[in-house]
Amino acid sequence: MDIRSVTLFSDPDFPAAKMADFFTAVQFAFPYPLQSTRLATPAFPEWWPDDVHGETQIQQYAQQAAQQWQEAGANYISLGPVQLPHDTRWIDKIPALLAATDVLFATVEIANTQGQIDTARCQQTAALIKTVSQILPNGFGNLYLAALANCAPGSPFFPVAYHQGGPAHFAIAVESADLALQAVQAATSLDEARQNLVNAIETAAFRLTLTAQKLADEYGILFSGIDFSLAPFPTDDKSLGGALEALGLPYLGSAGSLFAAGFVAEAIARANFPSCGFSGLMLPVLEDSVLAGRAAEGVLNVQDLLSYSAVCGVGLDTIPLPGDVSEGALTAVLLDVAMLASRLNKPLTARLMPLPGLAAGDPVTFDFPYFADSRVMGIAGGRLAGLLMQGAQLSVNPVKSDK
Numbered sequence: 001m002d003i004r005s006v007t008l009f010s011d012p013d014f015p016a017a018k019m020a021d022f023f024t025a026v027q028f029a030f031p032y033p034l035q036s037t038r039l040a041t042p043a044f045p046e047w048w049p050d051d052v053h054g055e056t057q058i059q060q061y062a063q064q065a066a067q068q069w070q071e072a073g074a075n076y077i078s079l080g081p082v083q084l085p086h087d088t089r090w091i092d093k094i095p096a097l098l099a100a101t102d103v104l105f106a107t108v109e110i111a112n113t114q115g116q117i118d119t120a121r122c123q124q125t126a127a128l129i130k131t132v133s134q135i136l137p138n139g140f141g142n143l144y145l146a147a148l149a150n151c152a153p154g155s156p157f158f159p160v161a162y163h164q165g166g167p168a169h170f171a172i173a174v175e176s177a178d179l180a181l182q183a184v185q186a187a188t189s190l191d192e193a194r195q196n197l198v199n200a201i202e203t204a205a206f207r208l209t210l211t212a213q214k215l216a217d218e219y220g221i222l223f224s225g226i227d228f229s230l231a232p233f234p235t236d237d238k239s240l241g242g243a244l245e246a247l248g249l250p251y252l253g254s255a256g257s258l259f260a261a262g263f264v265a266e267a268i269a270r271a272n273f274p275s276c277g278f279s280g281l282m283l284p285v286l287e288d289s290v291l292a293g294r295a296a297e298g299v300l301n302v303q304d305l306l307s308y309s310a311v312c313g314v315g316l317d318t319i320p321l322p323g324d325v326s327e328g329a330l331t332a333v334l335l336d337v338a339m340l341a342s343r344l345n346k347p348l349t350a351r352l353m354p355l356p357g358l359a360a361g362d363p364v365t366f367d368f369p370y371f372a373d374s375r376v377m378g379i380a381g382g383r384l385a386g387l388l389m390q391g392a393q394l395s396v397n398p399v400k401s402d403k
Contacts, residue, residue: 007170177239190247201271232290240282337349
């Protein structure tokens with residue numbers, strides 16, 4: 001198990017010296033390897049200077065801000081979402097922001113935490129995804145962009161991370177798919193596998209919490225919890241897909257996969273630890289060797305992954321799509337994510353990656369240590385039409401409110 005990130009949530013004017021001292025202290029404080037230190041600000045339309053507009057000015061300001069935060073110890077920075085009340089002009093700024101540097105992340109809210117879905121915002125986000133796919137020749141720009149549905153502040157994983165505002169706090173995001181794989185491999189029954197995982201999570205979380213609380217006391221920054229989503233790394237021994245298959249699936253994508261995903265997610269919920277964020281399953285296709293392999297074989301598709309999100313997950317993450325995927329098809333996927341998140345009252349994200357020049361079934365290879373090789377996935381169906389393409393803001397009641 002590794003720590004994916006220690007994420008500091010603060011206003012953008014948080015003292016640089018204090019940030020630097022804190023990030024320096026966390027580097028070797030924990031009993032597990034730390035991959036990165038990250039900063040999450042409030043929604044950037046709330047603090048972005050009024051006089052910074054136009055592509056050149058946006059890029060210059062973004063580069064300066066990123067450099068200051070990097071010098072204070074932040075490896076990556078999440079700028080906070082364009083939320084439903086924000087004007088669409090803020091969405092228009094995102095391509096320039098992401099083109100300015102490779103350390104800034106941005107998000108767009110398509111459904112809020114009060115059960116409101118904006119179908120026009122889904123269309124606007126689809127257009128943004130297409131635009132961002134052209135920033136770099138290989139489409140890598142969308143690694144730094146996600147759509148958010150029912151996502152509250154305070155999750156330490158990127159790109160979803162953002163600060164509510166007010167006093168600074170920090171949280172821990174772990175990379176722990178190997179714990180699930182080990183728990184299943186050591187078990188002779190489902191009950192034993194579940195208890196193995198609960199025990200492993202609680203043991204690791206206890207050790208993390210001890211260190212985190214000491215840091216909180218020393219630096220006067222509140223510790224707000226651990227997101228124990230079972231995030232993978234693209235090797236078979238750290239594959240969440242491998243853990244699900246180890247339960248007895250012939251392959252991920254077969255019947256029984258949803259049960260397996262729900263079973264592991266429910267085990268996480270049983271564990272006693274200071275939880276924040278998703279604390280569920282993370283099924284990013286390109287970050288997991290088994291998921292990437294099953295997608296390449298054509299036995300795991302986008303609809304499968306979305307259905308698993310109903311019982312476990314984070315949503316659709318690092319999904320390689322055809323470069324010519326239509327805005328309508330992307331909108332359809334975002335509408336599905338928004339409705340699923342709102343009806344089930346759970347946080348979901350969509351990080352969709354159209355890859356220029358590639359078609360469904362084409363091989364996908366990135367020179368990036370956190371991605372596995374795969375193939376481009378298609379989206380079922382054609383373009384939306386009719387009422388679904390009319391912009392609307394809808395209030396959606398969660399399932400438990402139906403009766």
